[in-house]
Amino acid sequence: MESAKKRVCLDVGGTFTDCLVMDASGDLTSFKSATTPNDPSDGLLDTLKKAAANFQQDIKDFMGDVELLVHGTTLATNTLITGKGAKTAMITTEGFRDILEIRRGIKPLDISLFNLFIPPNRPLIPRSRRIGVEERTLFTGEISVPLNENEVAKIVTRFKKSGIEAIAVCFLHSYANGTNERRAADICKEVAPDIYVTTSHETIQVWREFERFNTTAVGAYVGPAVARYLVGLEARLKDSGFEGTLLMMLANGLVQRVDQCVNRGVHLLNSGPAAAPAGAAYLGGLLGKKDLVAVDMGGTSFEVCMIHNGEIMTTTESWVGDQRIAIKMIDLETAGAGGGSVASIDSLGLLKVGPESAAADPGPACYGKGKIPTVTDADLVLGYIPDDYFLGGEMKLDVDHANNSMKSISKKMGVDKIKTAQAIFDSINTTMADEITAISTKRGHDIREFVLVAGGGGGPIHAGFLADYLDIPTVIIPPVAALFSAFGMFAMDLGQDFARSYIARIESANIRDIANLYKEMESEAFETFAVHGVSKKDITLQRTADMRYIGQFMEVETELQNGTLTKKILHAGAEAFSKKHEALYTFSMPWKGVEILTLRLKASADKAPFHLPKIKRGKANPSAALKRKRMAWFQGKRLKTPVYDGALVRAGNKIPGPAIIEESTTTVVIPESYTCRVDGHKNYILTRN
C-alpha cells in the first residue's frame, strides 16, 4: 500500500492541537482539537483520531500509513513558564553556589529602571538545593583541584532522600574540560539511577558560567517532564499502529529524532513557534523571495522572526520568560499581542492594549463570558470578522457583547464605540509593528525590503494593516495560516547544532587546533545522522565562527568556508566579519585585529520533497466566489465590503481592497491600499497599489 503513505505534522499549543496531514496526492488537510494540558498526548491522539475518521480509516490503519510524524510541543515552555518543573538540585564548584541567584545583577528585562517594587528573583533551584563540592578547573582546561568524589556521593544520597527528581551538574570552566562534570554525573547515576542528570558542558560547551549554568538548570527543570512525555508518547503511538519516524521540532528550527531528544529537554523550548520561519521561507521560495519577515499572531502572543537571504536567523541570547537560555534558538521576538489582548486605560489616561490576555477563559467579550474589550472584539465591531463563521461556523460570536465591552473604556476616552474599536485595532498594530521594527533594526535591515508572511489565527486579519503601516509592499497569507507552525514542520530540515569554545586572535590562531575541533564536531554529526540512516553525502555542513574585534564583548557569527582549513580561509572569515559588523552597527574597524571565541557547526539534511496542493485556475474577476457584502470600517469610513468565500476562490483571482475573504480557520482582510492575487496554491498575495 505504498500509495497510501502519509505525512503528519502536529503542533500542540497552549489552547489548540493543530494537525496537518499530507496524503499521497500531496493534499493537505487540517484538523484542530483542544489541547489537554494534563497529558497532552491525549489531545494529540484525539486529533489523530479525527484525522483517521476523515480518511474513513480506523486509527490503526491510519497510523500504519504514516511514514513521518513531525511534532512540535509547547510542553517544555509551559513547564518552565507555569513553574511546574521537576524538584531540581545543583552540584556546583565550591564557593560559587549563587551564580543562578545573583545572575549577573540582571533585573527582569521588561521592568522599568524606575520601578523597585518588584518581588526578588526566585531561581529555579533554591539556594538550599545548590551545593558546592571541592573541585576546580581553570580556563586553560587544567584541573587544579580534582573532584572530591566522596563528597559528591554524600550529596546525591541526601538529594535522593529529599525527593530530588533532577540534578544539574555545573562546574566552572567545564567548557574547557568536562572531566569533573562527567565524573560527578556518573556518581549521580550510580548512587541514584532514577534521578535525571544533566551537565553544563554537555548542554552547551561554551564559556560564561551564568548563561551556561542557567541553561543547564532550565534543562534539568523541564527535563523529566519532557522525557516522561516523549517516552510515553512513543509507546502510545506505537500502540496505535505507528511504525514510521517520529521527529521533534527543536528550538533551533531543526528537527531531531525523538530518542535524541529524551535527555535534551532544553532544546524543546519554543518547539512549535520555531517551525514557523521554515514555513515562511518555503512560501517565500514559491515567489522567489529570500528576504522575509514571518509573523504569527495567536490568541495571547505575537511572534516575529526574520529570514535574510533565505537564512533563518538564530541567536544564543534568548530569554524565555525570566530565564536566560544560551543554546542556539530561532531568533524570535515575542510580544503580548494577540486576539485576546485586553484593552484598558492606564495611569496617564492612555489606551493600553496587552500584554495581558483574556486567553481562552473568559476569552474575548464576544465569546459571551467576559466583559472586558479585547482585540478580537475590536475586529468584530469593525466588521472584519464574521459573527456566524468563526472557526468555520463552529462558534457563534456575540456582537452585542463586543459592542458593550467597548463602552467600558469609550467613556474614559470620550469617543464612540467605533472609534474605541479603531483605537484598539490601531494600537495593537503599532505594538506589533514596533516589534517588527525593533528586530529588523537590531539585525541592521530595512524592513521595507522584506516580504511579510502572516500566520496565526489573527495574522491574516491584521497583516495588511501592519504592512501598510510599515511600508511593506508584499504580504503572503497561506491558506493554512491558522496552523502556521504545523505547516512549517513540513518544510523543516533534519539537523543539529554543535559548538566549541576556542579563544584566539586570528593572527595567532592555531589552524590545526581549529581544524581538529571542526573535525570532532563533524564526526559527532556523522554519528548522529548515521542513527537516522542519513548517509554522509546527504549531509550539509556549515561552519561558522563567532568573531569580534579584539577587546569587544559581543560576537558576530560569521560563516567559514568548508573543506581543509587554511590561514586564507580564516582571514576571509575575518573580512566577512568586518562587513557584517558595518551592516549591523553602522561602522567597522578594519584597522583592528579580530578574535575568535566560539566555533560552530550546523549539520543538516534536506527534507523530503514537499508540494502544496494546487487549486483550479479561474478568471481575474473573483465575483464567482462572492459570498455576501458586509458593513466594515476602513480608515474611519463605513463601507459596504465584499466578502469572498475562501472555498470558492480560484487561482488568478484578483481581489482589490477593501475586501474580506472568509476561510474556515481564519479571515483575510485586504485594506484599501492593497490588491490581493490568489496564486496556484491558494496563497493570498497582497500587493500595495
Added chain:
Amino acid sequence: MGKVNVDATTIATVWHGMQTICKEMRYIVDRTAQNYLIAQLHDVSVGIWGADGSTIAVPVGLPVQFLGTQFAVQDLIKKFGDDIKPGDLFLTNDPYHGGHNCHLPDWGFFRPIFYEDELLFFTLCRAHQQDTGGAFPGGYFPDGYDIHAEGICIPPVKVHEEGVEQTSILELIWNNVRWPEGTKIDNYAMIGATKMSEKRIIGLLDRYGKDTVMSCVDEMLKRTERAVRKEIRKIPDGTYHGAAATDDDGSVLDVPVWVRVAVTVKGEKMTLDFDGSDPQQKGFINSVYATTYANAIAAVVLCLDPALADYHNQGTMEPITVRTPEESVVNCVYPATTGASPVNVGVQVMEAVLEACSKARPDRSVASWGKHRGDYVFAVDPRTGERYVRTSFDYDGGAGAVWGYDGYQGVSCLTAMGAVNRGDVEEMEARLPWHLIKYEMVTDFTGNGRWRGGPGVHWEALNEGTDGQVSTGSSDGDEVMGFGAVGGGASPQSRTYLVRNGEKIRLKPHRRVVIKNGDIMLKHSSGGGGVGDPAKRDPHMVQEDVENELVSIKEAKSVYKVAINPNTLEVDMAKTKKLRANIRKKNKTKKRSAA
C-alpha cells in the same frame, strides 16, 4: 510650530517609538564597545532631549549620567547658538564649563537632530570610559590636587562638523588617555548609537509629520506632570528630613562627610533643600549641582506610583525644586575634584532623599542599598605583558528592601539603580590575571526587617598578575551604615582586606595602596537595609531564609522572633507566638512609660 490635536493612540505610539529608539541605542553600544564597564556592565546612558533641553525619553541609563542633562543641553545651545548644524556632533566630559557632567570618565556625545532645517531634538550617548587620563588610571582615585589631576577636561567641543570627523581634535583627546585604541573603539560605538537615533527619529517625523510628533511630545510631558503632581498631593504637607554620610572624602581620612536634606511638600509641589550639607571638600567626593539634581530626582521617582515608572520625563521634574548651598559637597565649584561623586556622595544624596520620602510615604518606603565595594586595580598581565585596569560591580552586595518586597539579589549600587550588571567569573579569569576563590551570598549579612535587604556578598580572589596598585575608589560603608526604613534594620558595615602571607590587612574605602603578586583580595559587601519591623516578618519567609542559609537559626530567634527547630528546620509556631507576644508586651510597657 503648528499645533495639532493628537489622539491618545498616536501619543502612545510616538512615545513608545522614542523609548524603543533609546533601547536600540544601548543595544548598539552593547554589541560593539570594547570596554568591560560599557559593553558588559552597562555603565552607559542614552536618551532624547528637546531643542530647549527638556528631558523627553530616558528609559535606559544611570540617573547621574542623564537625569540632569537638561542643563548641559541648555548651555550647549547658549554656547554654540546658530553654529549648531545638521551632522554636528559634540563631546564633553566636563563637570564645569557648561558640561554639567558628574565626573571625567563619563564622556558624552551629543548629536543635534534637525528636520527640515529646524533643530528639534538632541540625542546623547554617555558612557564610562576605560580611562580618562589624570594621575592614575581609571579615574577613581582619591586626593587629586584639583579636577585637572583627575584627567583630561573636555568642554563641549565639536568633534564632527556637518558630518565631517574633526580627527585632529579627537586625536588630541585620545592621546591624553591610556589605551587610546580601545577608547577609540568605544567612541565609535557611542557615535554609532547617536547616528542610529537620528535616523530613527527622522523616520518617526517622516511617518507622522513634525507637528504631530511635537504635539505628542508636548502632551506626554504634560500628562506626566499632571500625574506626578497628583502623586505629590497624596503626601501629607510638611517637612521630612533625611541625612547620610560617606566614610570620608579620601583626603581627610576617617572623617565622615554629611549630606542633609529637608523635603518639604506643599500641595502639589515638592522642594528638596540640601541646606546643612557639609561644605565642598578637598577630596574627590564633591558633586556638581546637575549630579545632585539627577540623584535627588531619581530618589523621588522611586517613591512615586510604580505605574508611572515607564513615563518619567521633564514633566516629572517640573513640580520638584532642588536647592543646594553654593560651594557645598552637593554643589561644588571649579576646580573641585569630583571623581567619586557619582557614587559618593551620589549614594548619600539618594539615601537622604529616600529616608525623608520613606517617612512621608511609609507605604512607598525604599531602604538604602548595600554600598558600592568597587576598586580599581592597575598592574600588568604577565600572559600578554600588557597593562590592564580591573574594575566591576561583581563584589557589591544587594538592593535594599521596599515596602512589600525583600531587596533584589545581586543588583548593585543605589545610584545605578540596577542598570549596571555584573560579569561572569569565567570571563574575568580568562581576560585578567585574577583567580576567583569564592563568590557567594553570606548568612546574616543584610538589613533585617519585615522585608529584608538583598543578601550581602563574599568575594575573594587571588592576584596572579604583577605587583601593582589598588585604589578602593568609590567603596564606602565601612563605618557609616545605610538606613533601614519604618523600623527595618540598617545595611551592615562592609569590609575589604588584602591577605598577604596569611595576614589580613584592612583596606578602607577611598585609599590607594600597593598590591602584590600572590595577594588575596577579600571583600565582605553587605546587603541593603530592611523595611518594617523584623518581628512582623512572615515566619515562613524566615524559615525559607534559614533553609537557604541566608539567616541563621540564632538570628531567626533573636531578630525575627521566630523559633526554628534545628533538626527539622520547621517553624515552632507555639514558641514563635510566645517570642512575638513578649515583644508586644515589652513595646506596650515602653509606650506607657514614654507617655
